[in-house]
Amino acid sequence: xxxxxxxxxxxxxxxxxxxxxxxxxxxxxxxxxxxxxxxxxxxxxxxxxxxxxxxxxxxxxxxxxxxxxxxxxxxxxxxxxxxxxxxxxxxxxxxxxxxxxxxxxxxxxxxxxxxxxxxxxxxxxxxxxxxxxxxxxxxxxxxxxxxxxxxxxxxxxxxxxxxxxxxxxxxxxxxxxxxxxxxxxxxxxxxxxxxxxxxxxxxxxxxxxxxxxxxxxxxxxxxxxxxxxxxxxxxxxxxx
Amino acid sequence: xxxxxxxxxxxxxxxxxxxxxxxxxxxxxxxxxxxxxxxxxxxxxxxxxxxxxxxxxxxxxxxxxxxxxxxxxxxxxxxxxxxxxxxxxxxxxxxxxxxxxxxxxxxxxxxxxxxxxxxxxxxxxxxxxxxxxxxxxxxxxxxxxxxxxxxxxxxxxxxxxxxxxxxxxxxxxxxxxxxxxxxxxxxxxxxxxxxxxxxxxxxxxxxxxxxxxxxxxxxxxxxxxxxxxxxxxxxxxxxxxxxxxxxxxxxxxxxxxxxxxxxxxxxxxxxxxxxxxxxxxxxxxxxxxxxxxxxxxxxxxxxxxxxxxxxxxxxxxxxxxxxxxxxxxxxxxxxxxxxxxxxxxxxxxxxxxxxxxxxxxxxxxxxxxxxxxxxxxxxxxxxxxxxxxxx
Numbered sequence: 001x002x003x004x005x006x007x008x009x010x011x012x013x014x015x016x017x018x019x020x021x022x023x024x025x026x027x028x029x030x031x032x033x034x035x036x037x038x039x040x041x042x043x044x045x046x047x048x049x050x051x052x053x054x055x056x057x058x059x060x061x062x063x064x065x066x067x068x069x070x071x072x073x074x075x076x077x078x079x080x081x082x083x084x085x086x087x088x089x090x091x092x093x094x095x096x097x098x099x100x101x102x103x104x105x106x107x108x109x110x111x112x113x114x115x116x117x118x119x120x121x122x123x124x125x126x127x128x129x130x131x132x133x134x135x136x137x138x139x140x141x142x143x144x145x146x147x148x149x150x151x152x153x154x155x156x157x158x159x160x161x162x163x164x165x166x167x168x169x170x171x172x173x174x175x176x177x178x179x180x181x182x183x184x185x186x187x188x189x190x191x192x193x194x195x196x197x198x199x200x201x202x203x204x205x206x207x208x209x210x211x212x213x214x215x216x217x218x219x220x221x222x223x224x225x226x227x228x229x230x231x232x233x234x235x236x237x238x239x240x
Numbered sequence: 241x242x243x244x245x246x247x248x249x250x251x252x253x254x255x256x257x258x259x260x261x262x263x264x265x266x267x268x269x270x271x272x273x274x275x276x277x278x279x280x281x282x283x284x285x286x287x288x289x290x291x292x293x294x295x296x297x298x299x300x301x302x303x304x305x306x307x308x309x310x311x312x313x314x315x316x317x318x319x320x321x322x323x324x325x326x327x328x329x330x331x332x333x334x335x336x337x338x339x340x341x342x343x344x345x346x347x348x349x350x351x352x353x354x355x356x357x358x359x360x361x362x363x364x365x366x367x368x369x370x371x372x373x374x375x376x377x378x379x380x381x382x383x384x385x386x387x388x389x390x391x392x393x394x395x396x397x398x399x400x401x402x403x404x405x406x407x408x409x410x411x412x413x414x415x416x417x418x419x420x421x422x423x424x425x426x427x428x429x430x431x432x433x434x435x436x437x438x439x440x441x442x443x444x445x446x447x448x449x450x451x452x453x454x455x456x457x458x459x460x461x462x463x464x465x466x467x468x469x470x471x472x473x474x475x476x477x478x479x480x481x482x483x484x485x486x487x488x489x490x491x492x493x494x495x496x497x498x499x500x501x502x503x504x505x506x507x508x509x510x511x512x513x514x515x516x517x518x519x520x521x522x523x524x525x526x527x528x529x530x531x532x533x534x535x536x537x538x539x540x541x542x543x544x545x546x547x548x549x550x551x552x553x554x555x556x557x558x559x560x561x562x563x564x565x566x567x568x569x570x571x572x573x574x575x576x577x578x579x580x581x582x583x584x585x586x587x588x589x590x591x592x593x594x595x596x597x598x599x600x601x602x603x604x605x606x607x608x609x610x611x612x613x614x615x616x617x618x619x620x621x622x623x624x625x626x627x628x629x630x631x
Contacts, residue, residue: 062627062628065547067547067627067628068628091546091549091551092549093549094546094547094548094549094627095548095549096549097549099544099547099548101544101630103540105540105541105544105630106541107254107538107541107544107545108261108538108541109254109257109258109261109262110252110254110257114252114257117252118252118254118545118548119548121251121252122548122549122550127250128250128251151261167548171548171549
């Protein structure tokens with residue numbers, strides 16, 4: 001059981017968004033990509049975000065991931081108001097958010113184990129060897145304990161994505177953001193990866209927001225958000 | 241405690257792995273840096289070696305202190321000073337003995353083709369000790385007869401086949417400044433910038449060859465101190481107590497005095513420093529190219545690290561560490577190649593070119609500046625790593 005960040009906020013939501021809008025470009029070229037978005041993510045929830053390409057899903061993900069400055073509206077992630085947050089705040093917050101990318105983005109010069117440890121190295125209170133233990137543990141959790149000395153080039157697409165999941169989880173995140181983690185994988189591997197991700201996230205009581213086009217994994221979500229033209233529809237539709 | 245904090249701060253050695261997991265690029269980088277280092281070693285080595293040749297005689301002089309005229313600028317423009325100043329130094333307890341030396345350029349006639357050429361001539365009292373060479377005093381004895389000279393066998397060949405003639409038991413007679421002299425022996429000194437050849441004779445013969453020399457005037461005064469005296473201290477005392485028509489230098493200062501003349505009044509220093517600078521620039525370009533393409537290639541990975549919550553500063557340190565490692569990797573082969581090339585040059589040109597601490601440290605610092613500077617410029621590219629772009 002991971003420790004709650006702050007006991008007072010025990011019942012607060014992992015992500016809560018009110019009237020969030022975002023624009024790209026300036027003056028005449030200004031284009032609205034997010035239009036009054038409202039939704040929240042509960043603790044330990046797995047939420048899927050679907051929608052056609054160009055509807056603003058990735059922008060929303062980068063905003064929640066504290067990778068972009070919030071322009072207008074109210075965006076609270078892990079009890080941090082991101083509208084008007086400093087670079088330092090955002091950088092610190094990112095340490096509590098795990099990210100899994102479409103193209104896995106592993107460091108090519110590091111072995112699978114070292115890649116995972118780059119995540120674990122963010123936990124400053126552990127010693128080097130303890131962090132390596134953490135990395136080994138997560139690598140076993142994704143079923144790659146036999147491949148820990150391999151470089152990313154020597155791993156298959158599914159294995160790389162497993163390493164990326166292990167890396168994202170090894171820093172004990174409270175929130176996991178995933179951008180089409182299955183797009184480069186075949187359907188069987190894709191389902192396998194998502195169910196593994198779901199299982200591990202549930203064990204950690206970690207919330208997951210996953211952007212996806214893949215209809216085959218819809219049944220694993222707690223909730224599905226549909227997005228179009230910068231707006232969220234049926235945000236509260238419960239599937240289960 | 242120290243051990244504990246080390247373990248706590250220990251991280252994956254990212255810079256080391258970035259370099260070593262791309263062996264081809266690393267080899268190119270090391271080759272480039274080493275090449276630049278070798279170029280700098282050679283250029284500075286030649287420069288220092290050439291400056292050292294200007295003091296071949298200075299180094300051989302058997303003296304702790306040297307008296308010269310304040311008007312003397314270098315061995316090619318020596319002025320005279322009163323010999324009694326040298327005798328005055330004997331008043332000091334520390335001074336053991338002194339030796340007056342005359343020095344000028346005289347015309348030597350090549351005994352083979354009868355052409356004349358100017359030769360550096362030293363005149364001293366054969367009973368004094370002039371050079372540090374052990375066998376020299378035996379040769380000096382022969383100068384007690386008038387009209388006898390010792391010829392430097394390392395002199396340029398334009399002075400004639402003196403060594404061959406002398407060794408084949410032939411009587412080597414020629415003219416110096418229009419007066420007959422007999423070569424009574426050979427010494428080994430070596431030509432310098434100022435002198436193509438050297439000749440040593442007694443002061444008696446010297447004055448006969450160069451009668452215009454003012455009476456009681458000498459160009460160099462050698463002072464030998466009792467063992468245990470501090471040359472710097474004694475030279476200061478003498479400089480204060482003697483009139484200012486004479487200047488007292490330690491032997492090292494005398495050597496520096498000559499070198500400085502050649503450094504400041506010729507283009508040699510400039511030419512070779514320029515060569516070294518070119519090596520430095522080539523090295524900078526190579527390291528910059530390597531680090532820049534390294535950063536560019538890994539930009540998405542750096543952006544990923546930023547997205548994970550690493551600080552930009554951490555990434556700057558990674559690039560800086562890469563620069564530092566490259567400096568170390570590149571310097572070592574440059575140093576060892578430099579040693580080998582120096583000994584090759586020494587053996588083939590007789591140039592006194594050596595790996596001294598000065599060059600060893602200077603070139604390491606230059607390579608370090610080169611690598612860290614290039615790393616600093618390559619770091620600017622890191623700012624382009626935008627974690628928002630990697631999704």
